[in-house]
């Protein structure tokens with residue numbers, strides 16, 4: 075982020091009698107860049123020697139107090155002064171220091187506020203210590219000051235969840251002292267300072283507070299409970315370090331606790347998890363920008379049609395309703411419509427049962443939900459999303475109806491997972507209005523939305539797709555048209571790599587275990603059982619006609635499907651499920667099918683180490699990711715990362731497959747592919763982009779910027 079984009083200094087000091095107002099100015103979020111830290115250091119050095127100043131108010135300009143350390147500086151050579159130093163200087167100041175908070179006070183921003191002697195906030199302010207989401211811990215005294223102010227349990231809750239607390243909650247916890255009545259936070263800060271001076275309020279340094287930690291047994295119990303919780307979240311680095319820091323806050327003098335925090339923060343800073351998570355932080359913001367969002371305005375969106383009331387259509391309808399849109403569902407007959415509507419109602423019934431929604435709230439939402447068996451009901455829709463059976467002829471028939479009834483300028487979207495959207499668009503009179511909106515099931519929960527851009531679509535329609543994603547609070551990723559777009563195309567390849575390993579000697583259960591150990595919530599065979607084996611089977615049948623006859627094909631999954639073993643819904647698949655259970659046990663009947671397939675293919679099974687399983691699985695994913703980028707299906711490697719993290723369970727702390735490959739080193743990934751290619755050169759052809767990057771000594775991240 076540029077230090078600041080206009081001529082104002084990063085830190086400005088104004089005087090109002092005995093009160094100095096120190097305002098941070100570093101758009102867009104007042105991150106604590108080097109210039110801001112230097113400005114604060116200088117301002118406090120000068121003000122503390124000014125006998126006319128009795129109190130100092132720190133406030134932020136723009137929409138936020140301070141969003142934390144400047145995340146872009148992580149991984150760069152450190153520049154003085156370090157943030158902990160600035161916080162210590164603020165706390166040590168002999169004048170009364172007041173933090174005046176509006177918008178967000180997060181991470182280092184809250185740590186600055188905790189170093190002040192008093193805190194006032196507007197009632198819409200949000201405070202939090204979200205460093206854990208970046209693979210870090212609060213490293214500017216937050217782990218030592220927060221427990222001293224609000225006790226170990228509340229501090230651990232904030233630091234381990236990373237959640238944002240409201241001003242009201244912050245007041246209740248004791249994190250802030252006062253809620254302002256107006257939104258003019260600078261004026262409120264000065265007024266609060268004046269009242270504190272008038273009352274003779276003492277300088278109250280958080281590092282010297284003892285009351286919140288006085289009951290040592292209760293504090294230790296909170297720390298022990300947090301440690302037990304953290305132990306369950308395997309694989310994450312910083313949470314256990316956060317607990318260690320809070321233990322230090324309890325056991326050590328303040329200065330020693332700060333030193334412990336510094337040491338553990340530095341360990342987190344240099345961890346690959348921090349690199350992966352910070353990469354995703356920026357990637358998730360980059361994906362929301364596309365050439366079209368820069369060049370075109372979205373079309374207005376209020377009324378939306380959904381064609382199809384199956385699981386997908388109903389999930390999409392709920393997602394739209396949740397965003398406050400008016401939704402009309404179309405089904406082919408009354409019975410199908412009633413079923414679709416009941417699927418939607420069921421989601422809201424569940425929310426009521428869980429206490430997340432009132433009956434009145436549900437009723438209010440459902441007034442925006444209509445159903446019809448006639449396409450004419452979509453005559454005034456701004457957007458229609460088709461979610462019918464995955465069959466080109468069926469989709470084309472739907473689009474012909476939409477072409478007939480929809481008003482000019484309506485956006486016509488298909489939720490197809492793999493069909494050629496150019497062909498669908500070409501079949502009607504207005505291809506410029508046709509877009510792919512690929513939701514992931516359950517559509518009201520999964521965050522990913524692939525925005526698939528066919529050749530003839532106009533830019534404002536694509537921009538509308540992005541605007542819709544924002545309304546639905548989804549993470550949009552722009553994708554080009556190909557079989558499977560970004561996500562399903564890459565999935566097909568790494569799933570094939572898994573099938574090859576299975577036929578060569580690995581068991582599906584070993585492969586699932588490796589994938590879980592890598593950090594996915596489940597492995598590919600467990601996933602197939604959850605989604606329904608018949609879905610993959612249908613895809614394989616569809617692809618059979620175009621499959622390269624020389625390419626290796628593993629028949630084992632087909633053998634399961636021929637027996638009707640589709641997974642959880644049929645009681646068995648790769649695993650067997652006791653009635654009503656979602657967790658299965660390895661299906662012993664699968665082993666003979668695998669053995670038979672190996673014999674037929676002339677394969678002598680060999681053992682695989684977990685490391686080899688992982689290297690093959692990841693290499694297949696990265697290699698196809700590189701192709702997807704090279705062909706322009708994904709704009710950049712970061713789009714692949716966001717897709718696989720938000721739609722396919724790739725572990726967030728590894729940053730996505732392309733970032734992970736960068737961290738492992740592309741020469742290593744390429745060498746793996748070249749060695750696997752000795753057995754199967756057709757499947758393991760290295761992507762030309764990967765080869766080129768290795769030759770040039772570059773990584774995928776070099777393609778993410780500009």
Ligand code: 3H9
Nearest residue numbers: 105141142143144145146157178180181182212213214359
């Ligand atoms: C920390 O503080 C460590 C310390 O404990 C110890 C240090 C020693 N830095 O999200 P938005 C950019 S770790 C740099 O779209 P919103 C963001 O990339 C930090 N840049 O806005 C985007 O840029 P662009 C702990 C940042 O209104 C633009 O600002 N703090 C930072 O939806 C707008 O962001 C956090 O983790 C940053 N800290 O949400 C808080 N923050 O326009 C991170 C934002 O080029 N930030 N940017 O795409 C947030 O959660 C949200 O930005 C916030 C505003 C809620 C503040």
